């Protein structure tokens with residue numbers, strides 16, 4: 572579909588600017604201060620990263636919910652980055668407040684080969700929590716991020732991330748069948764670039780871009796980027812989350828993969 576002059580396709584710059592927006596910064600900062608790690612995250616982190624001495628890298632750390640949670644679980648070799656500087660500043664302040672030690676730095680997950688901080692770094696594990704990977708527009712860019720993370724992880728190292736799942740419920744399936752019809756007729760939101768993309772605005776959260784994959788897409792992306800999947804399950808199958816966590820975030824699929 573050709574875009575009119577006023578309609579701009581969602582890009583990495585759109586996503587970055589949305590995460591630097593005050594509404595999003597307040598939302599993620601509040602979650603970092605009050606929610607900490609979800610029960611499901613803690614279960615899988617302790618199961619798949621049993622060594623508290625492991626060198627861990629968190630991508631898309633936002634306001635520090637994950638990396639500070641990891642510190643509080645006892646992990647002591649933590650690096651974390653984000654490309655939204657406003658969120659990163661909030662993470663820095665939370666790290667100081669909680670007396671944590673986390674090496675925080677700005678970086679773009681789709682351009683890790685250009686990141687000086689990571690030049691000679693090797694990690695035992697990497698995490699991209701709360702669907703951050705799926706907030707990268709374009710499948711080729713998400714694959715670039717997965718490849719970049721694989722390049723910084725030792726063989727046998729572990730990756731944990733989450734996605735939505737277009738097939739997770741009959742309601743989702745019905746909604747995506749309708750969306751497929753819109754794409755077939757060229758009637759989809761013209762700002763979207765790939766089937767599975769969504770761009771929406773919610774009071775209190777701000778604007779959100781999200782790609783919703785199906786399971787086959789993620790399996791193919793992992794195979795193409797140096798990762799072997801070892802586990803996946805919906806969050807609701809792993810733990811019963813608190814009301815506060817469910818209000819903050821929908822159900823999602825957790826993925827664990829091992830660097831080949």
Ligand SMILES: C[S@@+](CC[C@H](N)C(=O)[O-])C[C@H]1O[C@@H](n2cnc3c(N)ncnc32)[C@H](O)[C@@H]1O
Pocket residue numbers: 583586587590599602603630631632633634635636637652653654655658678679680681700701702703704706707
């Ligand atoms: C849904 S938020 C999650 C923030 C935090 N991990 C949490 O769980 O509260 C996704 C994060 O991914 C970051 N992000 C998205 N695309 C990125 C990219 N290309 N490079 C680095 N960070 C990115 C966003 O800035 C945002 O902080």
